[in-house]
Amino acid sequence: MSVDLRTRYLGLDLAHPIVASASPLTGSIDSLKRLQDAGIAAVVLPSLFEEQIEHDEMSAHNLMMYGAELSPEAQGFFPEMQYSTGPDKYLQLIADAKKALRVPVIASLNGYTPGGWTGIARKFQEAGADALELNVYFLAASIDDTSAEVEARYVELVESVTRQVSIPVAVKVAPYFSAMANMAARLAKAGARGLVLFNRFLQPDIALEELEVAPRLVLSTSDELRLALRWIAILRGRVDVSLAATGGAHTPDDVLKLLLAGADCVMLASSLLTKGPKHVGALVRGIEAWMREREYASVAQLKGSLSQESCPDPDAFERANYMKALKSYTSEFV
Numbered sequence: 001m002s003v004d005l006r007t008r009y010l011g012l013d014l015a016h017p018i019v020a021s022a023s024p025l026t027g028s029i030d031s032l033k034r035l036q037d038a039g040i041a042a043v044v045l046p047s048l049f050e051e052q053i054e055h056d057e058m059s060a061h062n063l064m065m066y067g068a069e070l071s072p073e074a075q076g077f078f079p080e081m082q083y084s085t086g087p088d089k090y091l092q093l094i095a096d097a098k099k100a101l102r103v104p105v106i107a108s109l110n111g112y113t114p115g116g117w118t119g120i121a122r123k124f125q126e127a128g129a130d131a132l133e134l135n136v137y138f139l140a141a142s143i144d145d146t147s148a149e150v151e152a153r154y155v156e157l158v159e160s161v162t163r164q165v166s167i168p169v170a171v172k173v174a175p176y177f178s179a180m181a182n183m184a185a186r187l188a189k190a191g192a193r194g195l196v197l198f199n200r201f202l203q204p205d206i207a208l209e210e211l212e213v214a215p216r217l218v219l220s221t222s223d224e225l226r227l228a229l230r231w232i233a234i235l236r237g238r239v240d241v242s243l244a245a246t247g248g249a250h251t252p253d254d255v256l257k258l259l260l261a262g263a264d265c266v267m268l269a270s271s272l273l274t275k276g277p278k279h280v281g282a283l284v285r286g287i288e289a290w291m292r293e294r295e296y297a298s299v300a301q302l303k304g305s306l307s308q309e310s311c312p313d314p315d316a317f318e319r320a321n322y323m324k325a326l327k328s329y330t331s332e333f334v
């Protein structure tokens with residue numbers, strides 16, 4: 001039996017659901033080509049940061065420092081970093097990627113304030129991007145900012161980007177909202193055609209030797225995917241947007257779970273950085289084999305079949321059988 005792996009994300013036709021998330025691996029034409037040769041369905045370029053557009057290179061510099069902390073295997077896959085470059089080079093990367101690749105190219109913009117810098121979105125479109133991913137990387141640390149103000153700022157930012165372009169815009173957000181489902185609906189109303197769940201904030205660490213606050217990038221593990229899994233399952237069918245999962249997808253089983261929850265595509269950074277582009281083939285073969293064994297004819301048939309709307313135990317996605325799970329926990333010390 002042949003299995004139809006095709007999916008649609010942001011109105012784009014993808015050969016299968018595995019997409020390369022923004023990371024240094026999507027930052028040069030060489031490694032983009034390697035991803036395409038390995039069978040990736042689409043690519044998200046590394047972000048151009050608001051600070052880069054506003055001529056403050058701080059964030060970009062920090063990100064490069066984090067890169068230096070990766071494992072030697074990960075560093076082996078690092079192309080020349082895109083993060084230190086300004087808007088012109090970024091626009092060139094979009095144009096070159098479009099020329100070099102057959103798969104859709106999604107450009108990424110990373111910022112947190114509605115303002116003039118968002119005008120660059122139009123240039124992304126002119127450079128040929130098939131879609132735009134807006135990563136809103138903002139931590140509400142001020143005691144004076146209310147949640148309503150923070151949320152309004154998100155909406156304003158999304159509106160200010162979406163009104164500049166006709167290509168689809170996906171918004172990559174963190175999960176830290178009091179009312180995530182309502183926020184998702186408001187982002188859709190502001191013009192987002194897709195949500196990328198979730199942004200993974202880098203958590204600072206403290207270096208005890210140096211007594212310094214140290215940025216530390218730790219790659220994900222499969223355990224992390226359950227946060228996106230829950231929210232994708234809850235939002236599937238309720239908010240009219242494409243849903244991409246990011247964070248913790250490493251194995252064919254991880255991808256299958258996210259598809260069953262309702263993801264339109266699954267984005268990967270850590271697993272490609274550690275295993276290299278060839279991992280795409282192993283994932284595609286793995287999901288295909290599982291689907292064939294279970295007699296699923298297509299990803300369309302599989303997608304969302306265990307979303308909250310469709311599954312027999314919808315409560316499991318909310319309190320997650322909280323009491324039962326706690327009570328059933330055992331350890332040799334209790």
Ligand SMILES: Cc1cc2nc3c(=O)[nH]c(=O)nc-3n(C[C@H](O)[C@H](O)[C@H](O)COP(=O)(O)O)c2cc1C
Pocket residue numbers: 021022023024045046047048067108110135172198199200217219220221246247248249267268269270271273
């Ligand atoms: C070294 C590195 C650089 C990244 N750069 C970006 C970026 O420029 N823009 C962005 O939106 N996400 C960026 N991310 C986040 C990834 O796209 C992805 O959302 C996150 O790592 C979670 O997915 P994973 O578990 O597959 O790694 C980066 C991640 C890593 C590890």
